[in-house]
Amino acid sequence: MxxxxxxxxxxxxxxxxxxxxxxxxxxxxxxxxxxxxxxxxxxxxxxxxxxxxxxxxxxxxxxxxxxxxxxxxxxxxxxxxxxxxxxxxxxxxxxxxxxxxxxxxxxxxxxxxxxxxxxxxxxxxxxxxxxxxxxxxxxxxxxxxxxxNDLQEAAIGGTMLTGMALTTVIGFGAYLRSMDKLRRETQEEVRQAERLELAREMHDFVAHHVTGMVVLAQAAQVTNTDPRKAFADIEEAGLAALTSMRRMVKMLRNDDGGAGTNPLGDLAQIEDLVERFNREGTDTTCFISPELAGSAVAPEIAATAHRIVREALTNVRKHARGATRVRVVVAAASGNGLEVSVRDDGRAPRGRLAAGGLAQSGGGMGLLGLGERIEAVGGQLRAQSRPEGGWETAAWLPRATAPAE
Structure with missing residues (x-):
């Protein structure tokens, strides 16, 4: 992908x-x-x-x-x-x-x-x-x-036309400068919003891993577990916590951050998200592969999958004209990963998000930030129109985060 x-x-x-x-x-x-x-x-x-x-x-x-x-x-x-x-x-x-x-x-x-x-x-x-x-x-x-030229009147009129043309060029240049400034300010706003969200998620991710370490330590005290295995499990959980913190800190320092301040979510909350969207009048179905339940997916990966579905459903509501069916699928994929896809049957208006590529300024800032966030966890995003009609937002994500450096 x-x-x-x-x-x-x-x-x-x-x-x-x-x-x-x-x-x-x-x-x-x-x-x-x-x-x-x-x-x-x-x-x-x-x-x-x-x-x-x-x-x-x-x-x-x-x-x-x-x-x-x-x-x-x-x-x-x-x-x-x-x-x-x-x-x-x-x-x-x-x-x-x-x-x-x-x-x-x-x-x-x-x-x-x-x-x-x-x-x-x-x-x-x-x-x-x-x-x-x-x-x-x-x-x-x-x-x-x-x-x-010997014709003084023509010369004066031509000079006025030159001045008018120069004024037009200056005005157009000033307009382009204002648009550049507006785009920079918008990007800075969404970067700041993303940093705030990542700061909240850092607390949740680290708390998850630390809780697991505490549970492992308590279990080792009341069972006959080999101490070396208990220490190895605790070490693994600690490395996972360090990986989450380092990734989050790197994203917080990244000057090309993404977009949107939204609450933390996971795979279990995707069904609730789809159900709320279904109650708003669009026939929406959801399938989550059973093998992805439990601890098969790292917390930050699950939160990113939830973010993909939320952003895609928001785009369906805003941009998919006449959409009657939406299909949300979170399934296991090759390479020890998972694939999240949201497909609709709506008609895309002119200038729909990502029509010029995710990295271009013409696309939506939410989709731009989503693509950067997916890349930060080692995934890949695809957003395109479907040959049979409608739009598809899909992403491949690793189930586990990369090991700590």
Whole structure:
């Protein structure tokens, strides 16, 4: 079983391919514009390729275009270099006018794209001044290109259009920045909620193991048990308690925690959970393999299985339109594990959870946190649409936790 279904993986690859093709298309268009600018000329003028200043502007334009191509979020040093180079080349062109129309349209468009990144990553180093420098470079190129025209009214109108376009880019960049901030705040909230839940569960898990150690010690005192075997059993229970504590502490320290504050549950409580869901009007059935009863499953694994069912039933209620049947199965699986599955026959609306993969921001934060929690105990999650209709949330979990390191 894989962590995500083949369909979301294919969708993710398709989205990445689409974005790459779009970027290559933009780069190709900018290069064609640059080539056309170098070769175009009027009836009585020479093309810019005969001017050394035009070649300098072309070099700067290529630099700006490739900064856009290689840009990665937060690396605004290259945007700053592109803006400074553009300002220097444009000022030199204004002071050294050769009477030949210069080059700058492709550079102007590429700087507009960089301006979007500069505003979106407003606080990234080397500072906010990068956005101001990039905006100044855009406006200066626009003024230099437009005022080379003899029609002053057209030049003034073009300058206003350049300013409006720049304002639009700034507004869109600010919107993307606000969305990034909202996503970070939401993730921080769900991480804090998960830490609080894990802190409560740590107490329950450790109490379970310590109680077992006490029972073993008491039994050894009233029976003729071999002391070495009694000590071995107590040692095993102590190691299990240490494993639970270390795993919980690791999850509490993890900065990529999951979501949701909910009460601790186990396999025995899954039937009650399904019964409550059934009373709300949906035909819901539950099957739990008898061989998983008792102490066959570690407490934190049982709590994770309960969490899977609870999250899946919540998603059915929120997102499965027209769902009439829900099937919950907790069965033994290969590899000394168990499989938890929740299947419904509802119709998925557009943008249903996990439609773009569990790791993407478009999915639900509950499902995202659930996937991270399952991975933390050594399991794997699968969430996908069913070929016969409906949705399936399933996970493979080990019955026992990994040994203490």
């Amino acid at each position: 894989t962590a995500t279904s083949s369909r979301p993986a294919w969708s993710s690859r398709f989205n990445r391919l689409t974005m790459r093709l779009l970027k290559f298309g933009i780069i190709g268009g900018l290069l064609l514009i640059l080539l056309a600018e170098m070769l175009s000329h009027g009836p009585d003028t020479k093309p810019p390729m005969y001017s050394w200043i035009a070649w300098l502007e072309t070099a700067v334009s290529l630099f700006v275009i490739f900064v856009y191509f290689w840009y990665q979020p937060g690396r605004k040093h290259w945007i700053a270099a592109a803006a400074v180079a553009s300002l220097a080349a444009t000022v030199l062109d204004l002071f050294y006018d050769q009477g030949i129309r210069g080059v700058g349209t492709a550079e102007l468009l590429a700087l507009g794209l960089l301006m979007l990144f500069a505003v979106r990553h407003w606080d990234a180093p080397p500072g906010r001044w990068v956005a101001y420098a990039t905006g100044a470079a855009v406006m200066l190129i626009g003024v230099a290109r437009l005022y080379s």
